[in-house]
Amino acid sequence: MQPILEIDQLEAGVQGKQILKGISLKIYPGEMHAIMGPNGSGKSTLASILAGRDGYEIIRGRVLYQGRNLLELSPEDRAREGVFLAFQYPVEIPGVNSAYFLKAALNEVRKYRGMPELDAIEFLALVKEKIKLLDLDEELLKRPVNVGFSGGEKKRNEVLQMAVLEPRLAVLDETDSGLDIDALKIVANGVNCLRKPDNAQLVITHYQRLLDHIVPDKVHVLVDGRIVMSAGKELALELESKGYDWIVREAKRVN
Amino acid sequence: MSANVPNIDQLVRSEYKYGFVSEIDTDSLPPGINEEVIREISARKGEPQFLLEWRLKAYRHWTTLKEPHWAKAVYPPIDYQAISYYAAPRSKARYSSMDEVDPELLKTFEKLGIPLSERARLAGVAVDAVMDSVSVATTFQKELEQYGIIFCSFSEAVRNHPDLVEKYLGSVVPYTDNFFASLNSAVFSDGSFCYIPKGVRCPMELSTYFRINAAKTGQFERTLIVADEGSRVSYLEGCTAPIRDENQLHAAVVELVALEGAEIKYSTVQNWYPGDREGRGGIYNFVTKRGVCKGRRSKISWTQVETGSAITWKYPSCVLLGEESVGEFYSVAVTNNRQQADTGTKMIHIGRNTRSTIVSKGISAGEGQNSYRGLVVMKKSAANARNFSQCDSLLIGDRCGAHTFPWIQVMNPTATVEHEATTSKIGEDQIFYCNQRGISRQDAVNMIVNGFCKEVFRELPMEFAVEAQKLLSVTLEGSVG
Numbered sequence: 005m006q007p008i009l010e011i012d013q014l015e016a017g018v019q020g021k022q023i024l025k026g027i028s029l030k031i032y033p034g035e036m037h038a039i040m041g042p043n044g045s046g047k048s049t050l051a052s053i054l055a056g057r058d059g060y061e062i063i064r065g066r067v068l069y070q071g072r073n074l075l076e077l078s079p080e081d082r083a084r085e086g087v088f089l090a091f092q093y094p095v096e097i098p099g100v101n102s103a104y105f106l107k108a109a110l111n112e113v114r115k116y117r118g119m120p121e122l123d124a125i126e127f128l129a130l131v132k133e134k135i136k137l138l139d140l141d142e143e144l145l146k147r148p149v150n151v152g153f154s155g156g157e158k159k160r161n162e163v164l165q166m167a168v169l170e171p172r173l174a175v176l177d178e179t180d181s182g183l184d185i186d187a188l189k190i191v192a193n194g195v196n197c198l199r200k201p202d203n204a205q206l207v208i209t210h211y212q213r214l215l216d217h218i219v220p221d222k223v224h225v226l227v228d229g230r231i232v233m234s235a236g237k238e239l240a241l242e243l244e245s246k247g248y249d250w251i252v253r254e255a256k257r258v259n
Numbered sequence: 260m261s262a263n264v265p266n267i268d269q270l271v272r273s274e275y276k277y278g279f280v281s282e283i284d285t286d287s288l289p290p291g292i293n294e295e296v297i298r299e300i301s302a303r304k305g306e307p308q309f310l311l312e313w314r315l316k317a318y319r320h321w322t323t324l325k326e327p328h329w330a331k332a333v334y335p336p337i338d339y340q341a342i343s344y345y346a347a348p349r350s351k352a353r354y355s356s357m358d359e360v361d362p363e364l365l366k367t368f369e370k371l372g373i374p375l376s377e378r379a380r381l382a383g384v385a386v387d388a389v390m391d392s393v394s395v396a397t398t399f400q401k402e403l404e405q406y407g408i409i410f411c412s413f414s415e416a417v418r419n420h421p422d423l424v425e426k427y428l429g430s431v432v433p434y435t436d437n438f439f440a441s442l443n444s445a446v447f448s449d450g451s452f453c454y455i456p457k458g459v460r461c462p463m464e465l466s467t468y469f470r471i472n473a474a475k476t477g478q479f480e481r482t483l484i485v486a487d488e489g490s491r492v493s494y495l496e497g498c499t500a501p502i503r504d505e506n507q508l509h510a511a512v513v514e515l516v517a518l519e520g521a522e523i524k525y526s527t528v529q530n531w532y533p534g535d536r537e538g539r540g541g542i543y544n545f546v547t548k549r550g551v552c553k554g555r556r557s558k559i560s561w562t563q564v565e566t567g568s569a570i571t572w573k574y575p576s577c578v579l580l581g582e583e584s585v586g587e588f589y590s591v592a593v594t595n596n597r598q599q600a601d602t603g604t605k606m607i608h609i610g611r612n613t614r615s616t617i618v619s620k621g622i623s624a625g626e627g628q629n630s631y632r633g634l635v636v637m638k639k640s641a642a643n644a645r646n647f648s649q650c651d652s653l654l655i656g657d658r659c660g661a662h663t664f665p666w667i668q669v670m671n672p673t674a675t676v677e678h679e680a681t682t683s684k685i686g687e688d689q690i691f692y693c694n695q696r697g698i699s700r701q702d703a704v705n706m707i708v709n710g711f712c713k714e715v716f717r718e719l720p721m722e723f724a725v726e727a728q729k730l731l732s733v734t735l736e737g738s739v740g
């Protein structure tokens with residue numbers, strides 16, 4: 005079976021500083037992987053590179069998405085091809101209505117795939133369905149994108165967008181941070197509902213508690229730009245109790 | 260990185276769509292200005308004595324004035340003797356029907372999206388089409404006559420309604436008002452005239468479409484709108500010009516008079532040729548627009564979308580004389596490449612309980628410079644008058660500039676003035692966020708800009724709001740930084 009995402013020996017940096025130092029990873033359809041790791045280890049950098057943010061230099065390696073070279077696609081085409089990033093810090097876009105924004109996004113994706121665009125009524129019906137999943141107030145859709153949203157609302161809004169856009173590969177960058185216990189359950193439930201046999205998810209998190217609700221097939225530990233350990237979900241528990249130090253030492257010993 | 264994010268310079272390639280020149284035989288005066296030229300203009304138009312005298316007074320006054328340079332705009336001195344002050348398509352002075360109009364002229368306006376012939380004219384919009392110095396045609400005149408509405412070229416009004424012209428000409432913008440208004444008063448060629456009788460609600464949009472075609476000429480048109488008691492009118496002007504390397508001067512005057520209970524809504528979609536990316540060519544748009552709310556409960560509302568011109572210098576204003584009268588100013592001004600705009604409004608509150616609202620949205624891209632300049636005056640007599648002003652600036656890229664110069668004078672302690680201002684920038688992170696959701700860079704910018712201008716677009720007549728949005732996106736094409 006062809007992986008949805010295949011990262012091979014990826015080295016990358018920003019402004020002359022190398023951040024990713026050789027990352028390899030394969031995610032198959034139906035799988036969910038988690039990435040954990042200390043602050044500054046390069047998790048968001050990896051997510052940004054997958055989504056195509058400008059300003060990163062690829063030093064070595066390759067990234068295949070459904071067998072195609074992902075890095076040569078523009079950010080919008082990656083999105084249209086089904087790559088979705090739930091941002092660690094979703095930006096505010098004043099003046100742009102949330103519903104309008106999401107409808108535009110969905111129709112771009114649909115157009116790209118040769119599907120008919122949805123009109124306002126069809127879109128509203130769809131989004132009302134999805135919004136229930138996230139237990140969000142419909143009123144948020146009438147407000148400008150993320151403007152004045154609470155931290156938790158922003159994160160849930162990211163998952164709402166994901167639910168509407170139905171990506172093939174979703175990268176969630178600390179979507180659990182800043183959520184209260186109830187919101188965490190709601191988001192986790194939302195993400196679980198979006199898990200399908202033909203899509204894949206990559207969840208970046210610092211906390212075991214998220215992984216109580218969404219069970220990853222694999223947990224990778226990223227330290228200083230390298231995946232130093234990959235294992236099943238038990239690894240998350242171990243990290244929670246022991247921290248990262250031991251794993252760093254372990255990694256050094258092995259290398 | 261390897262992803263092909265288009266860079267700014269590749270993107271800034273927006274074409275000015277209206278830059279063509281029409282092959283029309285033009286009758287023009289040689290360049291230069293003096294009393295002889297003014298007499299000649301007046302004679303060619305067969306004007307009554309009062310008008311010639313008024314022109315001459317304006318000219319003599321103008322010679323005592325200096326070109327103003329307080330605006331935040333930089334340009335080389337204008338040689339007023341190098342400009343031709345009269346250019347007219349050389350054909351019959353008046354047409355008894357549209358069929359007599361030079362087909363090339365009709366074609367020009369058709370190309371601009373303004374069909375004039377009986378068959379094709381725009382539904383629900385009466386159009387006065389002005390090319391260079393003269394009005395070419397006015398549609399729907401007969402239909403409007405049934406309501407007693409006069410809508411015609413200024414020259415026609417001088418011939419057919421000299422009393423109205425004499426009464427109101429210069430009553431809002433006197434010929435002594437300022438350098439460019441004086442010049443206009445001396446040499447103005449044509450423009451639109453509109454009178455709405457008592458109690459009549461004008462059943463359709465009135466509009467004037469201005470087109471500069473001839474080279475090395477200035478355009479000096481004059482518009483006068485009088486709304487009699489209890490009447491209502493919505494008026495729209497649009498303008499374009501060919502692409503030329505030299506700068507051309509456009510110095511217009513617009514006067515609005517609203518009597519008791521009358522309402523005038525004046526909208527502008529200004530798209531004069533802005534010059535090229537290096538700042539070569541383009542129109543100097545130096546315009547004086549003012550309305551007076553003469554009667555109680557009258558209302559004047561200015562809405563402008565300024566996307567064109569190399570330099571824009573205009574401050575559509577309201578003199579709120581009548582008690583409880585209302586003045587409004589809604590503006591979107593865009594400067595891209597080397598464009599400079601210094602625009603805003605004046606709200607002069609004289610009557611009691613007068614109200615005014617100012618909403619100004621400035622968008623700067625490329626190396627554009629955008630200034631809001633506003634004056635709110637509460638005279639001693641303006642008890643309980645209120646003003647609310649909101650000036651927002653949006654920057655696209657790092658090389659442009661936005662400036663705000665709000666002036667407030669309050670001479671009555673019961674008057675209230677509120678002013679809010681914001682400056683924001685379209686950030687790379689906002690664009691990337693949109694990209695990540697499948698929305699292209701250009702669409703992201705359009706979306707953000709349209710959101711920013713929403714409050715102003717809402718004020719435009721429906722069919723023009725859509726036009727304005729499109730125009731804005733063309734103006735900003737590729738201006739992402």
Ligand SMILES: Nc1ncnc2c1ncn2[C@@H]1O[C@H](COP(=O)(O)OP(=O)(O)OP(=O)(O)O)[C@@H](O)[C@H]1O
Nearest residue numbers: 018019021023041042043044045046047048049050
């Ligand atoms: N534009 C940039 N310029 C310079 N350094 C950068 C830039 N972007 C990221 N870095 C650096 O790269 C390293 C990795 O950052 P990254 O955001 O990927 O970490 P992270 O693993 O997501 O951390 P956290 O858990 O805190 O979110 C950090 O040291 C960061 O300071």
Ligand SMILES: [Mg+2]
Nearest residue numbers: 047048049092
């Ligand atoms: Mg991070």
